[in-house]
């Protein structure tokens with residue numbers, strides 16, 4: 627209740643920003659992003675489109691993966707007409723298909739691009755029950771599973787980019803306060819609605835997918851923190867000229883996020 631009230635009045639959080647802050651205001655302190663490459667899913671409309679516009683304004687190179695390539699090309703054209711210097715690459719990606727996610731990542735890898743920022747923004751609220759080609763309820767497949775696999779497959783590239791540039795990467799998962807509306811057994815419910823539509827409730831399915839986004843974010847933050855600490859320890863050890871490559875491999879394999 628208090629959180630909803632804070633949201634409605636635009637009260638600022640720990641970041642210093644609130645629901646009334648604009649993307650322009652948020653990026654005001656980092657006006658030059660020309661060395662940054664950002665991937666934004668769902669940039670053909672809404673929050674994703676505005677995020678793409680403002681990152682392009684700040685000079686970032688954008689990769690816009692989209693299932694609707696025509697809409698993505700139109701979004702690109704709108705940004706380029708406003709910021710002619712923008713570098714924007716449109717690529718095919720249907721997040722509801724795990725094959726499509728894999729194809730997108732291998733195509734991206736073939737371009738040899740760095741990846742500093744990944745914004746997992748695309749989302750859907752499915753009024754009608756549907757099943758993805760992988761046999762998973764469509765809202766969960768799109769909002770969570772596709773982004774989960776995308777993040778997992780891009781982590782190595784993002785870590786490589788961070789190491790080469792010295793700029794820490796950022797992964798942003800866009801969730802919703804509605805994630806708090808889900809109660810019950812997540813695994814059981816996703817199993818039920820992936821088998822039949824009898825238990826399907828669009829709001830509950832959406833809340834479940836957004837809760838999964840939150841849990842993914844928390845677990846990822848935890849695992850990446852472990853990796854960061856290990857890298858820092860290894861850095862210190864190397865500094866004192868102790869050869870610890872086998873130790874490095876051991877920890878890297880143990881702690882690499884999966």
Ligand SMILES: NC(=O)c1ccc[n+]([C@@H]2O[C@H](COP(=O)([O-])OP(=O)(O)OC[C@H]3O[C@@H](n4cnc5c(N)ncnc54)[C@H](OP(=O)(O)O)[C@@H]3O)[C@@H](O)[C@H]2O)c1
Nearest residue numbers: 668669670671672673693694720721722747748749801802
């Ligand atoms: N708007 C809100 O009030 C609100 C509140 C809380 C959270 N959110 C979250 O914020 C994010 C953006 O919301 P929005 O309102 O800006 O959404 P939106 O305007 O409806 O845009 C959704 C984007 O996701 C893309 N998308 C949908 N299914 C896809 C798929 N299978 N593969 C690839 N792309 C797909 C759409 O592309 P197409 O062009 O192909 O349709 C579109 O670009 C979502 O994650 C949403 O859950 C929104």
